[in-house]
Amino acid sequence: MKLWHCEGARSLRAVWALEELGLDYELVMLPFPPRIFQRDYLEINPLGTIPFFVDGDVEMTESCAIPHYLATRPGNEHLAVPPEHPAYGDMLNWTYHADATLTFPQTIVLRYTVLEPTPEKKPVADDYAKWFIARLRRLDAHLENNDYLVDGRFTIADICVGYALYFGKTLQLNERYKPQTAAYLERLTSREAFIRAAAAGVAQEAVPDAH
Numbered sequence: 001m002k003l004w005h006c007e008g009a010r011s012l013r014a015v016w017a018l019e020e021l022g023l024d025y026e027l028v029m030l031p032f033p034p035r036i037f038q039r040d041y042l043e044i045n046p047l048g049t050i051p052f053f054v055d056g057d058v059e060m061t062e063s064c065a066i067p068h069y070l071a072t073r074p075g076n077e078h079l080a081v082p083p084e085h086p087a088y089g090d091m092l093n094w095t096y097h098a099d100a101t102l103t104f105p106q107t108i109v110l111r112y113t114v115l116e117p118t119p120e121k122k123p124v125a126d127d128y129a130k131w132f133i134a135r136l137r138r139l140d141a142h143l144e145n146n147d148y149l150v151d152g153r154f155t156i157a158d159i160c161v162g163y164a165l166y167f168g169k170t171l172q173l174n175e176r177y178k179p180q181t182a183a184y185l186e187r188l189t190s191r192e193a194f195i196r197a198a199a200a201g202v203a204q205e206a207v208p209d210a211h
Helices: 012-021 039-043 065-070 088-115 119-134 137-143 156-170 179-189 192-203
Strands: 002-005 026-029 052-055 058-060
Touching: 002 012, 012 065, 012 156, 012 192, 058 065, 065 088, 065 156, 088 119, 088 156, 137 179, 156 179, 179 192
Parallel strands: 002 026
Antiparallel strands: 002 052, 052 058
């Protein structure tokens, strides 16, 4: 298995899942955003986005789908619940809620505060930051009485949602988190697999990789 990754980016979800599962993989570090700073990456992934993941003939680009895929491989099922489990629908919903509902507004904040910061775009970034915090309501309510999202234990849903909260922290939005949500993020980022995954992104230099 091979994963193209940028430090701190959504591809961290895939690295985290790989580390939780103890799988062997090759990590290729890229500068962010690679479509600008490493143009030959477009030959590998024409979208220019990360992650890009390869497992034999399988090629994937979605940061929440990759942990889901990995957790369905034989022997990896402990990171998910099976389709017949009563919480299967909840696991899927939280897993895809993470990117479609939570990470999307954060990307606008990133764009207009870090990548393209201009005074006229700051109000747009501020609006999307408020939007992101408002979209935490369902998660905040769930965490009032639960340590994890599904089945009372850690699953891919926590990886995907946990990254969204971690990304929010890098954007300095975490000061607005509810206490139970801040505690949840601390619980997740204290896991050894997360620590290894985060370190993997800084332990290597971003080097060209043709194919």
